[in-house]
Amino acid sequence: MSIPVLVTGGAGYIGSHTCKALAQAGYLPISYDNLSRGFRDAVRYGPLVVGDIADRATLDAALAEHKPIAILHFAAVAYVGESMADPVLYYRNNTAGALSLIEAALAAGIDKLVFSSTCATYGVPKTLPIDEDTPQQPINPYGRSKRMVEQMLQDIGAVSPLRSVALRYFNACGTDPDGEIGENHDPETHLLPLAINAALGLGPQLQVFGTDYPTPDGTCIRDYIHVTDLADAHLRALTYLENGGATTAINLGTGSGFSIREILTAVERVLGSPVPHQVSPRRPGDPPSLVALAEKARDVLGWEAKHSDIETIVRTAAAWARRQHNR
Ligand SMILES: NC(=O)c1ccc[n+]([C@@H]2O[C@H](COP(=O)([O-])OP(=O)(O)OC[C@H]3O[C@@H](n4cnc5c(N)ncnc54)[C@H](O)[C@@H]3O)[C@@H](O)[C@H]2O)c1
Numbered sequence: 001m002s003i004p005v006l007v008t009g010g011a012g013y014i015g016s017h018t019c020k021a022l023a024q025a026g027y028l029p030i031s032y033d034n035l036s037r038g039f040r041d042a043v044r045y046g047p048l049v050v051g052d053i054a055d056r057a058t059l060d061a062a063l064a065e066h067k068p069i070a071i072l073h074f075a076a077v078a079y080v081g082e083s084m085a086d087p088v089l090y091y092r093n094n095t096a097g098a099l100s101l102i103e104a105a106l107a108a109g110i111d112k113l114v115f116s117s118t119c120a121t122y123g124v125p126k127t128l129p130i131d132e133d134t135p136q137q138p139i140n141p142y143g144r145s146k147r148m149v150e151q152m153l154q155d156i157g158a159v160s161p162l163r164s165v166a167l168r169y170f171n172a173c174g175t176d177p178d179g180e181i182g183e184n185h186d187p188e189t190h191l192l193p194l195a196i197n198a199a200l201g202l203g204p205q206l207q208v209f210g211t212d213y214p215t216p217d218g219t220c221i222r223d224y225i226h227v228t229d230l231a232d233a234h235l236r237a238l239t240y241l242e243n244g245g246a247t248t249a250i251n252l253g254t255g256s257g258f259s260i261r262e263i264l265t266a267v268e269r270v271l272g273s274p275v276p277h278q279v280s281p282r283r284p285g286d287p288p289s290l291v292a293l294a295e296k297a298r299d300v301l302g303w304e305a306k307h308s309d310i311e312t313i314v315r316t317a318a319a320w321a322r323r324q325h326n327r
Pocket residue numbers: 008009010011012013014015032033034035036037038039051052053054073074075076077078093097116117118119168169170171172173185
């Protein structure tokens with residue numbers, strides 16, 4: 001019998017890829033998702049409970065029915081720009097929502113939780129690459145909404161059996177190499193899919209948000225990590241907690257940064273067509289450079305990125321984009 005695990009946000013991009021990895025490893029992923037930003041047809045590897053993490057009645061019933069041994073908590077709203085415009089949404093959904101989930105976990109006696117945190121909790125770090133001891137001083141409500149959840153997990157974990165791993169992802173990208181699931185955000189706001197769609201003629205030209213950052217070519221630098229590598233890290237974090245591991249926080253990145261211009265060059269090289277683009281003003285809330293030091297993930301989880309070379313990222317994401325457009 002497969003081991004049940006509750007996956008909030010299992011109908012979303014990273015959650016659905018992690019459900020696939022869980023199923024392959026002998027777990028039964030129970031997706032718990034309000035479908036506000038996810039898709040029913042992304043839930044393929046276990047049952048779906050349609051519910052909101054703030055809805056304790058539905059949540060408690062799902063926990064009582066499926067008896068998961070752990071929770072992987074992906075459900076959130078996750079756009080830096082949107083969080084600047086609508087902070088209430090971010091604090092309500094991400095922070096208050098997480099507290100509701102934690103209370104439900106405690107009531108159900110669940111003592112293991114893996115949390116989707118983010119490098120956006122670091123703000124504008126003084127030095128690069130970013131290790132886990134870098135002060136968390138987020139510069140947007142999205143990052144603050146997530147840092148608060150990390151703090152709640154630490155405080156609550158200190159006085160309860162709940163142990164957790166906060167995985168601070170850098171920029172998720174790429175799609176399932178088998179093509180079963182992919183990245184479907186509506187609207188899409190992420191650089192990689194927008195650049196690929198522009199190159200393939202499947203979307204409008206890309207807006208490059210700012211060319212006056214303090215970086216070598218003036219565009220923002222990010223650390224791009226393939227979603228399959230993120231999924232693998234979640235399994236390892238779950239195993240760590242099953243083996244009695246203590247509450248901790250771990251970066252998930254490659255350790256290499258790419259500027260937006262370097263990404264456009266890479267997309268052009270892999271797809272053989274240029275990325276039509278124009279320069280636009282900076283997007284509020286964007287730090288100039290975010291690059292991980294990924295040693296803790298290797299030391300604690302035995303994890304390293306295996307699919308995150310830029311070619312694999314572009315190839316898998318482009319295959320998915322073409323399939324969505326039957327091209
Ligand atoms: N995409 C990235 O680059 C990135 C980087 C760092 C961290 N993260 C974090 O990873 C997680 C997943 O991100 P994603 O890119 O897969 O996003 P996504 O929007 O594809 O998935 C989020 C899922 O959560 C669901 N959801 C949202 N609010 C909910 C609620 N109140 N109750 C139940 N379900 C709810 C949505 O319907 C959606 O299916 C998020 O927590 C995000 O903050 C993402």
